[in-house]
Structures are given as structure tokens and as C-alpha cells.
Amino acid sequence: MSFNLQQLEMFCAIVGAGSLGRAAHVLGLTQPALSRAIKRLEESVGGILFERHTTGMHLTQLGQALLPHALSLQREAKQARDELDALRGLSKGVIKVGAVGSIASLVLPLAVAGVLEKWPNLRVEIIEGVWDRLAEGLLTHEIDLALGTSGMETDGVAAIADCCWTDLSYVVAGNDHPLRGKDKITLAETLELRWALTPAGTGPYLHLKETFAKAGLPMPEIAVESRSVTVLKSLVARCGFVGWMSGPMFDTERKAGLIDALPVEGLKAPRTLMAFRRRQGILPTPATRLLDELRNLAGSLQSLGPDTDTAENSSAHHSWR
Structure with a gap:
């Protein structure tokens, strides 16, 4: 079965507008012309797509089954047009990416700078947030790449x-x-402190819970939960709270003399971070260019090793693989 993209656009317009008349107005068509196009689409799929009610046009079971595929085909067609236009110099491609706070603080800016040096006509849209926000952004096509902790498939x-x-x-x-x-403190001593952390189920929360569990300790009581990196840093820097952060996430505040790691005896808590994409569909070309830059960046930093980079005297070491 082949689909006419123009007919699918009309179909989606009726779903969005809720009535044939409003959809015809949006599309700049007459109602009879729109009605004939939908009838041809129904003949193509072999069944009725809409039921007419006093409240408007309602999807049949067949229409409900077609809708997600129609939307997906429309997105793919738009993506193809945008990329072809970008290659002909008629428009700029857009990289849509999301990242957790630590990656947005260091790794992503380096990768973005590298991409824009090679592809100056590209434009970048970035959202920062905890993982559930990024996963939602992928599924709703708000972003095409997400950078977060491993194990979130x-x-x-x-x-x-x-x-x-x-x-x-x-x-x-x-x-x-x-x-x-104090020269050294134990992880158990931090249980009595006031903690500020992202909510349960987020990457930092799960990593902290895993770290305490490996030490045979319960999860600390969290006094303040926030999804805002800015709020968490302010609570730690100015209000006497302790937090759980990767090295790159607080590197700027460390250099400014505001936040630093506590000397917790025996604590070593690595985590793996990864790039993620939607399982369905093609990764847009602008996103693949950022992905290539991330891979190149990983390779160049790997040759330095975690103990030979410029952060040698910092608690914020990082390594790549």
C-alpha cells in the first residue's frame, strides 16, 4: 500500500482541527475538495477513517491506527526536505540535543563548538534536564539526541x-x-548531613543509592529535592547542604572557591554516560554530525588518560572510552 503525503497531511489536519470546515480553512481548501481527498485516502486504506458527529469528526478504529504512522511519515518527509534544502544552501540544519547537567557543563559545549567550526551553517538547540525530561523529549521529537547515564534504554x-x-x-x-x-570523613558520617538532590528515579539519585548500598549503608534522607541544577548548586554553595555531583558539573564552582568535594575516605564512584536516540526512524544528518564530534572528542581525550589532563590537581577528573 502506497500513501499520498498530501492526503496524509489533510488527514492529520482534520484530526488537529476537529472538523472538516476548520481543517479546510487551515489548509486553504474548500470543504468539498478536502472531503474528496479524504475519500480517496479511505479508498486507498480500504475503510472509513472518520465518523461525523455533532461535535465534529471522530477517528474510527482504522483512523486511530493510521494516525501515528501518518505523523511519522510527515516528520520524515519534513526532515528530508530540510536536509536537502540545507545541502543546497537554502536553509540551515538544526541540531536538537538534550543533556544531563554534568554533560551540559563540559562535554556538550566542547562538541558543539567543534561541530560549528566544521559546519557553520548549522544551528543548535539544547535542553538541559534530568533523564525523564530528556527521554520525553526524544519520544516527542523535541530533541534527536540525548546525553545521559547508561542503563536508561x-x-x-x-x-x-x-x-x-x-x-x-x-x-x-x-x-x-x-x-x-577535617582531613578525612567516612561515608557513614554524611548520613547525618542535610542533603539536596534530584528526585528519586533520576540518574544522580540512583547512582548515590548504588554507592551507599555498595558501602553497606542506607540511602541518606533527602531534605530538598529539585530538578534544577542551579538550585542544587546554590543550596550547596550558600546554605550548608551537601550534594552529589560529577566532577565536570561543579568544576566552575570549584575554581571559583564555592563548592568542592568532601574528603570521603575510600570513595570512588565512577559512572558511564552515553548518547541515546529514538529506536524508530532515521537520525537526522545534523544530529549525526554532533554524534561524530562526540566520538572524536572521546578519542582525543582518551589518549590523555584521566590523570594527565589539565585537571590533574582537581577532584574533577574524567576519563573517556
Whole structure:
């Protein structure tokens, strides 16, 4: 069965408008012309797509089955047009990417800068958030690539296995925190502190829980939950809370003398980060260019190793693979 993209656009317009008249107005067609086009589409699929009611046009079971495929085909067609236009110099391609806070702080800016040096006509749209926000963005086509912690695959989201790296996470506190004067503290001592963290189910929360469990300790009581990296950093830097952050995430605040890792004895908490994409559909060309830059960046930093880069005297070491 072949589909006419123009007919599918009309079909989706009726679904969005809720009535034949409103859809015809949006499309700039007469109602009879729109009605004839839908009738031809119904003949093509072999059944009725809409039922007419006093409240408007309602999808039949066949129409409901067609809708997600029609939307997907429309997106693929638009993507193809955009990429062809970009190659002919008629428009700019758009990289739509999301990242968790630590990646948005260091890795993603480096990759974006590298891409724009090679492809100056590209434009980049970035969202920052915890993983559930990024996964939703992938599935709704708000973004095409998501950068987050490993192990987050779902039926709709797939990991890109050859684009991954590791970094270390730390218990962090403001530079004027009462524990700052101690040479060493135990992980158990931090259970009594006021913690600020992202909500349950997010990457940092799960990593912290895993780290404490490996040490035979319960999860700390979380006094403040927030999805805002800015709020969490402010609570740690200015209000006496402790937090759980990867090295790149607080590197700027460390250099400014606001936040640093606490000297927790024996603590080493690596995590793996990866690129993710939708399982269905083709990855747009602008997104593949960013992905290639991330791979190149991983390769160049891997040759330095975690203990020979410019952060040698920092608690914010990172390594790539």
C-alpha cells in the first residue's frame, strides 16, 4: 500500500482541527475538495477513517491506527526536505540535543563548538534536564539526541553503544561547610548531613543509592529535592547542604572557591554516560554530525588518560572510552 503525503497531511489536519470546515480553512481548501481527498485516502486504506458527529469528526478504529504512522511519515518527509534544502544552501540544519547537567557543563559545549567550526551553517538547540525530561523529549521529537547515564534504554529509546565515557561523582559541600576542616570523613558520617538532590528515579539519585548500598549503608534522607541544577548548586554553595555531583558539573564552582568535594575516605564512584536516540526512524544528518564530534572528542581525550589532563590537581577528573 502506497500513501499520498498530501492526503496524509489533510488527514492529520482534520484530526488537529476537529472538523472538516476548520481543517479546510487551515489548509486553504474548500470543504468539498478536502472531503474528496479524504475519500480517496479511505479508498486507498480500504475503510472509513472518520465518523461525523455533532461535535465534529471522530477517528474510527482504522483512523486511530493510521494516525501515528501518518505523523511519522510527515516528520520524515519534513526532515528530508530540510536536509536537502540545507545541502543546497537554502536553509540551515538544526541540531536538537538534550543533556544531563554534568554533560551540559563540559562535554556538550566542547562538541558543539567543534561541530560549528566544521559546519557553520548549522544551528543548535539544547535542553538541559534530568533523564525523564530528556527521554520525553526524544519520544516527542523535541530533541534527536540525548546525553545521559547508561542503563536508561526503553522500548522507544536506544543507547548508541560506541559513544560512551566515564566520569567520577563526589559528595560535595560549600567551602565554608563545617566538615571542610577535617582531613578525612567516612561515608557513614554524611548520613547525618542535610542533603539536596534530584528526585528519586533520576540518574544522580540512583547512582548515590548504588554507592551507599555498595558501602553497606542506607540511602541518606533527602531534605530538598529539585530538578534544577542551579538550585542544587546554590543550596550547596550558600546554605550548608551537601550534594552529589560529577566532577565536570561543579568544576566552575570549584575554581571559583564555592563548592568542592568532601574528603570521603575510600570513595570512588565512577559512572558511564552515553548518547541515546529514538529506536524508530532515521537520525537526522545534523544530529549525526554532533554524534561524530562526540566520538572524536572521546578519542582525543582518551589518549590523555584521566590523570594527565589539565585537571590533574582537581577532584574533577574524567576519563573517556
